[in-house]
Amino acid sequence: MASHETSVEVERPVRTVYDQWTQFESFPQFMGGVEKVVQLDATHTHWTTKVAGVTREFDATISEQTPDQRVAWHSDSGPTHSGAVTFHRIGEGRTKVMLQLDLDPEGFVEKAGEALGVVERQVKSDLERFKEFIERTPTETGAWRGEVAQDPTS
Numbered sequence: 001m002a003s004h005e006t007s008v009e010v011e012r013p014v015r016t017v018y019d020q021w022t023q024f025e026s027f028p029q030f031m032g033g034v035e036k037v038v039q040l041d042a043t044h045t046h047w048t049t050k051v052a053g054v055t056r057e058f059d060a061t062i063s064e065q066t067p068d069q070r071v072a073w074h075s076d077s078g079p080t081h082s083g084a085v086t087f088h089r090i091g092e093g094r095t096k097v098m099l100q101l102d103l104d105p106e107g108f109v110e111k112a113g114e115a116l117g118v119v120e121r122q123v124k125s126d127l128e129r130f131k132e133f134i135e136r137t138p139t140e141t142g143a144w145r146g147e148v149a150q151d152p153t154s
Contacts, residue, residue: 004120007098008127011135017095018068018087019143020134026141030129065148080104
């Protein structure tokens, strides 16, 4: 399993940045290869991605969520992956977003992409596009302030 970690500093308050991150259906606006995300309920999402001509659909569960601090997830189907994003106040109206992703590439294309550093670059550029998205948006597009306790199976 490959691990990727990256971070970005955003010129917005923690609450605004966190609230926007909880709007999973907006992810196609800044995540390369993500075609659609459907929020099924408070803890379940369905994703459609297309990377290097390969379309995949999978379900994911939000296993931990603490407002203004952390969102963690794991896949339930499709490519095996999990991760967490954390939010850190670093100044007035300034937030550091840290993303950690663990991914088990499937098939030749995904394994080659991992070996060539494609995944690492994609993760970094997605976070940079999130920064641009939230900084050019006057306010978050929505929010979910509920908490999810850590899933004992993760």
